[in-house]
Amino acid sequence: MDRLDQVLTAADPLLTRVDQVLSVAGAPAGHDVWLELRRVRLLPGDAARAVAALHPAAIAEAVPELRAQAQACADTAGALPLATTWSGHAAEAYESARRRTAEQLNLGQDSLSHRMTATAELADGLAAWMIRTRAGLAGTLAGVLTSAEALTLVAGAGFPEPEEARAAAEVATILLRSVGDSYDQAEDLLDDASTLTSPQPVG
Template sequence: MAGVGGDLLRRVDRVLIAGGAPAGDPVWELLRRVGALPGDVLEFGLKVRAEPLRVAGAQLRADADRFARRQGKLTVDLAGVWEGTGAEAFAVRWGALASYIGDGGDPGTITGRLRATATYAEALADWCDALRGELAEAVARVVSSAEAVTLRQADPAALREEPPAADVLEAAARIAVRVLQPAADAFAEARELMARRAPDLEELRYSEPGAGPAGGAAPTTRVAL
């Protein structure tokens, strides 16, 4: 539908630019919400791709698994092997690093933050598929509509010389509403998705732990070799 739909929506864009739309028409609110003309919306829909986002999500999950395996290597028992204030200070830092990396779905850890980002990428991929599907359905409906016939019968060259006729303006507005409405709904869903996921997508900084247990005047360290 890209070819015939693109041609029709470019006609719609030209009519709206040349003559606007009837006062109080729903298209004005949709134009404000979307911030683009119907032809631009179709072009955007043709460009969005879900597959790169799904690939990125899979890679992020693989990275999270790799970090989780590293976290397991940081969990060691030094009892009987290394004792003293040095061992205690090392254990504090080692434990803090292991907690920072994490091994599950806690978004307060590196592994959890990677998985949360993967979930967001996958949700965006679903959003792309849904937007393209909604736009395809909308275009399929408008290209065979009576309004499309009215626009095709209008002389495009005349738009540069005089305002479009009332029936042409009405037809363009009706088609624009049918295309812009699913786009407006989709963009609202994208903003809601971002707001919901944003707390788990922020940079997770590593904080150095506090000093380990204070040693005496002459701390002793024992290492079993």
């Protein structure tokens, strides 16, 4: 359990009320929260719980194995024996196949070794992003919990008054902006790794 798990437990009543107020009463016209709602496409409580569902350790655990597999591909490519003791068509065919296999294993952007290394780097980056995102939201939630808007919302009940609608919009804007900014960073990471989605040539 990290800080986000702890803060989220304390913030659950506030998040529930913010979602309830926004769903029932909406938010003031022209408020920044509308932009953030369109951007994230989740209510603040759902967005916070989506971040809490990120598990960086599960991603990070895959990195050593990916790097080991990349090294195994490189080692295998280097260990393929040359056709030095025989000649003729069979030797030429073997040498052609050996070079092709070595290239697929360890040469160029499309080789298995390169792709596994790039996947390991992506996993590293995603795990670090998850840690930053969780920590960032934990700090944002902690700040929101001590705000005047939070006091207004937690004290309210029933159909929200205009003051509560404004308070919910303020809290939601802060939380959704934090989540949205973090997810923009994740999109940049995935864009940088877009070559991994292209099929590897075979043969």
